[in-house]
Amino acid sequence: MTTLTPTRPPGDPGGPGTPGSPETPGGVPRRPRRGTASRAQRTEAAALVIPATLPILVFSVIPLVTGIYLGFTNSTLRRNSTSEFTGLENYSRLLGDTFFWESFRIGLIWAVSVALLTLVAALGLALLLNADLKFKGITRVLALIPWAMPPVVVAIVWRLIYSPTAGPLNAGLEAVGLEGVNWLGDFSTALPAVIVVAVWSGIPQSTVLLLAGMQQIPIEQHEAAAVDGASSLRRFWHITLPALRPVIFAITSLDFIWSFNSFGLVYVLTEGGPGGKTMLPMLFTYLEAFTNRNTGYAAAMGNVMVLAVVLVLSGYLFVQLRRGKAVQS
Amino acid sequence: MIRNRGAAVVAGAFALTLALSACQQGSSTSGEGGGGDGGSSAADGDAVTLTFQSLAGQEATIAETQRLVDEWNTANPDVQVEIVPAAWDGVYDKLVTQFNGGSAPDVIHFEAAGIRPFAVDGYLADLTDYISEDLRSGISDGVWESVTVDDAIVAYPTMMQSYMVFANTDLLEAAGVEVPTGDTMTWDQLREIARATTRDGVYGLGWGLKSPTATVMSLGLGNDGTFFSGEGTDVEIEVGDAELAVPLAINEMATTDASIQPVSLTQSGSEVLPSFYGGQVAMTVQGSFQATNIAADAPEGFNWTVLPPLEGSASSAQSANPQTFSVNVDSEHVEESAAFIEYLMEPENLAALNYADALIPTSEQAREALAGLTADQPGWDQILASGENLTAPAFLKVDLYQQWNETVATPALQRYLAGEIDLEALRSEMTDGWSQVNRG
Numbered sequence: 045m046t047t048l049t050p051t052r053p054p055g056d057p058g059g060p061g062t063p064g065s066p067e068t069p070g071g072v073p074r075r076p077r078r079g080t081a082s083r084a085q086r087t088e089a090a091a092l093v094i095p096a097t098l099p100i101l102v103f104s105v106i107p108l109v110t111g112i113y114l115g116f117t118n119s120t121l122r123r124n125s126t127s128e129f130t131g132l133e134n135y136s137r138l139l140g141d142t143f144f145w146e147s148f149r150i151g152l153i154w155a156v157s158v159a160l161l162t163l164v165a166a167l168g169l170a171l172l173l174n175a176d177l178k179f180k181g182i183t184r185v186l187a188l189i190p191w192a193m194p195p196v197v198v199a200i201v202w203r204l205i206y207s208p209t210a211g212p213l214n215a216g217l218e219a220v221g222l223e224g225v226n227w228l229g230d231f232s233t234a235l236p237a238v239i240v241v242a243v244w245s246g247i248p249q250s251t252v253l254l255l256a257g258m259q260q261i262p263i264e265q266h267e268a269a270a271v272d273g274a275s276s277l278r279r280f281w282h283i284t285l286p287a288l289r290p291v292i293f294a295i296t297s298l299d300f301i302w303s304f305n306s307f308g309l310v311y312v313l314t315e316g317g318p319g320g321k322t323m324l325p326m327l328f329t330y331l332e333a334f335t336n337r338n339t340g341y342a343a344a345m346g347n348v349m350v351l352a353v354v355l356v357l358s359g360y361l362f363v364q365l366r367r368g369k370a371v372q373s
Numbered sequence: 374m375i376r377n378r379g380a381a382v383v384a385g386a387f388a389l390t391l392a393l394s395a396c397q398q399g400s401s402t403s404g405e406g407g408g409g410d411g412g413s414s415a416a417d418g419d420a421v422t423l424t425f426q427s428l429a430g431q432e433a434t435i436a437e438t439q440r441l442v443d444e445w446n447t448a449n450p451d452v453q454v455e456i457v458p459a460a461w462d463g464v465y466d467k468l469v470t471q472f473n474g475g476s477a478p479d480v481i482h483f484e485a486a487g488i489r490p491f492a493v494d495g496y497l498a499d500l501t502d503y504i505s506e507d508l509r510s511g512i513s514d515g516v517w518e519s520v521t522v523d524d525a526i527v528a529y530p531t532m533m534q535s536y537m538v539f540a541n542t543d544l545l546e547a548a549g550v551e552v553p554t555g556d557t558m559t560w561d562q563l564r565e566i567a568r569a570t571t572r573d574g575v576y577g578l579g580w581g582l583k584s585p586t587a588t589v590m591s592l593g594l595g596n597d598g599t600f601f602s603g604e605g606t607d608v609e610i611e612v613g614d615a616e617l618a619v620p621l622a623i624n625e626m627a628t629t630d631a632s633i634q635p636v637s638l639t640q641s642g643s644e645v646l647p648s649f650y651g652g653q654v655a656m657t658v659q660g661s662f663q664a665t666n667i668a669a670d671a672p673e674g675f676n677w678t679v680l681p682p683l684e685g686s687a688s689s690a691q692s693a694n695p696q697t698f699s700v701n702v703d704s705e706h707v708e709e710s711a712a713f714i715e716y717l718m719e720p721e722n723l724a725a726l727n728y729a730d731a732l733i734p735t736s737e738q739a740r741e742a743l744a745g746l747t748a749d750q751p752g753w754d755q756i757l758a759s760g761e762n763l764t765a766p767a768f769l770k771v772d773l774y775q776q777w778n779e780t781v782a783t784p785a786l787q788r789y790l791a792g793e794i795d796l797e798a799l800r801s802e803m804t805d806g807w808s809q810v811n812r813g
Binding site: 317323 | 465466469470472473490494495496583635636638639640644647648702775776779780783784785787788791793809812
């Protein structure tokens, strides 16, 4: 606690930026001078902070607060519509909305599987890229390509790949004598098929983060373990994985949030079909807001989704932190 | 600390004021001056510029629309029209944002079922007083009803499509099937031909039913399957045997006969066309407008024809869901916009637009003009014949139809056609889903 305060140079409270403070008369006793100087400093800090805060307020905080508030009104997209505060009415209606909860269930399956599968695939790829292989430079760049594509482009490309009549995937299957599958049209394969696409497009980001994490691990630890006769699998389990824990924790939580809220990819791939099998909560909310034009009700869905994500994440955070503490002590 | 807080409060208040004024500015433009952003500001001098959002997508239609607009612009130097091209895909979402953002065009091209929600929400001008007498009597009352909301006509109905069966005549011949020639064709006949032509790896029928609701609702009319009764928000749904006859027939052809290409059931209509051209399916059910695409895209030497309109148990009626031209209520030039639409609705002009798109004109006069224009061309006699059977369906008067269609009927029908649920489950899903949609 006490270590921090004395580091501030006592004779120089104003810092370099207080020359024109008009209220500061020369040769005044020490205490008041210090007060005015720091006051000037504070004013200055405020002047510097306000321009930076304004855009955040205008573009993030206000829309966010408006959005949350909308969830408690009966706002619609009617012409010159006036919305009234309806309290929890939207939420009690939402409780009985089986379509929404079904899409919520699909969303959870989707988000959890995308986050986990991305992690596993990215970990494998990162280990591969971290190994001292030939053409390391090129492969690292190649691995990043999916990241450079916008979700809509990814979705269009994969729709062509999955095409039941003209897609290369089915052509390949048929070439080896297997029957083609209607990937996005079949009820049992639609959700797995879109999950694969999401994992594919999510791998690069996780890989880069994991790769960076791996390169932070001191090489001595590996060497020491190797000298002690640990196999590469044991070294991965006891050195690499524990060292990567914070990175893994960060990317899985981020992936979970992003997937749960993702829209563009699935909208282009399936539009929630077939038969609502890929109707993620975001798609459902979009339909409510822009097809049914009930923005108030849709905003309420959004609020519930934020709440759900926060709940899931705080549970995850709690478990992780407790484990982290247990490991430390 | 106190000082600091004071500064923060001042800063916060300042920021809030700025933000609020920004908000207010935004909302006032979206509320009042709507049409202004659409480009209806006066151009040079007194000339008025109208924006016309056209959904013309096929080359011939785009050219025809441009020609008509050019002609109008030459004849009316005071009222210049500017085409804003848009696509059918996603146009509903686009209009929602345009109307709410206050940037909707003056003249809006859409369809009766889709435009209705905008009329209900108050975004469309009442055109009742602008419609000429000739036009009023030339278009049937049923079709006018489909564009009437709260006693106000909110759109000019322009072109209608019907579902037609296109057939590969070579494959029919190879299977020893005679091309039916009557005025109409029963579902049993269709089933028979599909069964006969299903052989040697060829399926009898390719039917793009990715969005099955429109097809089911439209062809259902032939069995007196209306689904809805009532109007506006006071509507009852009934899903009886008549309503379910079409999905049942499709399902029997797909499963019992195995004469429908299974993949096609999950594709859109135009995605099925390559299979039709490639000879993988002998017939395909498509909107009549595909006649233009088939004529343009079919490979050299591909012989095709249009089979007679399908007849259900009651009649060969199909639902008319006409394309429409409407006027933005916030437009500063509603009168000029209506005059421009009147010009497009003149028999020769409407016939030309319909001809380019292989659609059926709504007005008697334009149908006559079109019949003269196409006297010796393949398929047109069948297409125009099917136009006689188009009637305004009950669902066009239902405010929440679009909602029910997207969130209830489409997924339920997809599940049924994929064999996930049976007919009883389809019936209850459609009925229960309606009560969920209709409760708000």
